[in-house]
Amino acid sequence: MNFVDDSVELREVQKLEGHTDRVWGLAWNPATGSAGIPAVLASCSGDKTVRIWRQNPSNGPFQCTAVLEETHTRTVRSCAWSPSGKLLATASFDATTAIWEHSGGDFECVSTLEGHENEVKSVSWNASGSLLATCGRDKSVWIWEVLPGNEFECVSVLQGHTQDVKMVQWHPTVDVLFSCSYDNTVKVWAEDGDSDDWHCVQTLGESNNGHSSTVWALSFNATGDKMVTSSDDLTIKIWGADIIRMQSGGIFAPLPAIMIEQFFQSIGQVLTSKYDREGVIASGAADDAVRLFVESEESKIDGPTYKLLTRKEKAHDMDVNSVQWNSA
Amino acid sequence: MTLGLINANPVVHAKKERIARTDDLHCDDNVDPLDIYDILLFAIVVAFDLGVGCIHFVRDIRDPEHPYSLEQLSVLSEESITVDEKLGRILITFTPTIQHCSMATVIGLCLRVKLKDCFPPHFKVDIKVAPGSHADEESVNKQLNDKERVAAALENPNLRQLVDECLYSNEL
Numbered sequence: 001m002n003f004v005d006d007s008v009e010l011r012e013v014q015k016l017e018g019h020t021d022r023v024w025g026l027a028w029n030p031a032t033g034s035a036g037i038p039a040v041l042a043s044c045s046g047d048k049t050v051r052i053w054r055q056n057p058s059n060g061p062f063q064c065t066a067v068l069e070e071t072h073t074r075t076v077r078s079c080a081w082s083p084s085g086k087l088l089a090t091a092s093f094d095a096t097t098a099i100w101e102h103s104g105g106d107f108e109c110v111s112t113l114e115g116h117e118n119e120v121k122s123v124s125w126n127a128s129g130s131l132l133a134t135c136g137r138d139k140s141v142w143i144w145e146v147l148p149g150n151e152f153e154c155v156s157v158l159q160g161h162t163q164d165v166k167m168v169q170w171h172p173t174v175d176v177l178f179s180c181s182y183d184n185t186v187k188v189w190a191e192d193g194d195s196d197d198w199h200c201v202q203t204l205g206e207s208n209n210g211h212s213s214t215v216w217a218l219s220f221n222a223t224g225d226k227m228v229t230s231s232d233d234l235t236i237k238i239w240g241a242d243i244i245r246m247q248s249g250g251i252f253a254p255l256p257a258i259m260i261e262q263f264f265q266s267i268g269q270v271l272t273s274k275y276d277r278e279g280v281i282a283s284g285a286a287d288d289a290v291r292l293f294v295e296s297e298e299s300k301i302d303g304p305t306y307k308l309l310t311r312k313e314k315a316h317d318m319d320v321n322s323v324q325w326n327s328a
Numbered sequence: 329m330t331l332g333l334i335n336a337n338p339v340v341h342a343k344k345e346r347i348a349r350t351d352d353l354h355c356d357d358n359v360d361p362l363d364i365y366d367i368l369l370f371a372i373v374v375a376f377d378l379g380v381g382c383i384h385f386v387r388d389i390r391d392p393e394h395p396y397s398l399e400q401l402s403v404l405s406e407e408s409i410t411v412d413e414k415l416g417r418i419l420i421t422f423t424p425t426i427q428h429c430s431m432a433t434v435i436g437l438c439l440r441v442k443l444k445d446c447f448p449p450h451f452k453v454d455i456k457v458a459p460g461s462h463a464d465e466e467s468v469n470k471q472l473n474d475k476e477r478v479a480a481a482l483e484n485p486n487l488r489q490l491v492d493e494c495l496y497s498n499e500l
Contacts, residue, residue: 022479046479074483077476093480119480137480164477182474214474232474286452286475317450319475 010290010312016053018064021046025078026324031085033326042088044076050090050100052107071098071109078122078167083129087150093119097134099150110150115142115157124177126170133177135165141179141189143198156198158189167217172224180215186229204229204239211237221275228281230272236283236293238306276325280309284320289313359451361409364418364443368409369399371442372435372494376401376425383424383431401425403435416451418443423458432462436472437481438494
């Protein structure tokens with residue numbers, strides 16, 4: 001992508017209608033969108049359903065090809081495809097996480113993960129698809145092992161956050177789990193080599209340049225050496241990691257966290273942010289706007305700075321709850 | 329309206345002369361704080377425990393002879409509401425009757441539901457307790473302004489029923 005002329009603009013290509021309540025989350029099926037396979041998108045909603053949308057034909061408009069209903073009894077808050085694209089996990093306020101398998105255009109719920117005491121807020125698959133993580137208002141993070149025959153076994157229940165956990169996300173290259181919470185922190189969880197026990201290896205809080213209010217979302221760049229977090233404190237922060245140290249059990253070292261709060265003039269909690277393959281960060285906020293940020297070419301002595309590439313005001317009529325890049 | 333209370337703590341005000349407003353504001357582009365106030369004024373009905381000085385649900389008080397509006401208990405006043413039309417934001421501050429009022433979050437939820445019913449959705453609403461009026465001010469404010477927590481709370485059938493009772497009990 002060439003940013004030299006700085007005239008980048010976001011243009012709405014299509015509006016997908018069908019849900020009857022707010023749309024909370026989105027996920028692109030990673031096995032689609034290239035090599036002639038039409039892109040497939042899942043969306044989940046307060047209307048208790050998940051909708052599947054497929055581009056038809058490959059360059060054409062998206063159409064709704066399935067509605068996953070009559071399973072969750074409350075809001076579906078988050079959805080995530082397995083790396084193979086064969087399974088879809090959906091996390092719900094009904095305290096369960098459902099696993100769906102599709103054959104052809106039909107989806108079937110093949111497993112239901114229970115255990116959380118109340119609303120499940122997020123679900124994430126690790127890079128190889130061998131592990132699943134969930135989190136919720138009960139302040140816990142659960143790690144599940146994916147077994148043959150669509151069986152799932154809980155291998156760890158992680159306590160440590162002192163409040164509602166909003167999101168979990170596996171690192172893209174190492175099996176290290178990140179979680180962010182209403183307690184204003186991001187926690188990093190890793191397996192102890194000897195005992196196979198999972199525990200918290202780092203907490204990113206206010207004392208190490210962390211957020212001063214609820215952290216809603218986190219996302220990694222493709223190589224996993226940078227992470228972006230977005231918060232109720234109206235900022236997004238970029239963090240740096242030493243991958244080599246992480247692989248050998250070291251910690252995720254934050255960069256002097258770079259705040260971009262000058263771009264948030266109206267009061268809008270940043271609900272979501274995502275890195276694309278080339279390092280462009282998209283954010284969605286409660287001021288109804290979508291913003292794109294990119295690292296500035298001019299390097300500074302104390303570290304990289306980021307600039308606003310473009311802002312789409314009123315991208316939606318209400319809060320932007322989720323942004324997802326199609327990486328195909 | 330005289331109330332004949334021996335131990336009025338805090339002071340319960342007589343109802344001012346006001347016109348109850350029930351139409352919604354969906355058509356209005358210009359939002360007048362007083363219009364919002366008129367909507368909220370009679371919308372929420374609570375009972376009041378004179379001994380403790382705290383608000384309760386009407387159903388919790390054995391002899392709810394005097395269900396009160398939030399205005400009578402000085403929980404809301406005309407100054408409670410500010411509208412920033414440029415930013416499309418409404419701020420409601422309410423004053424719980426005692427520092428440790430356990431109903432503070434419920435009152436806040438009732439205000440949210442009532443406003444959502446009457447308002448164009450593009451208006452953002454912030455609801456807070458008046459500064460210094462509650463022992464858990466930060467915690468209450470954080471819950472009331474976390475949209476995910478509010479959505480989940482309103483899906484809880486028990487809580488939803490209580491909110492509906494506060495909102496509609498004056499119609500019973």
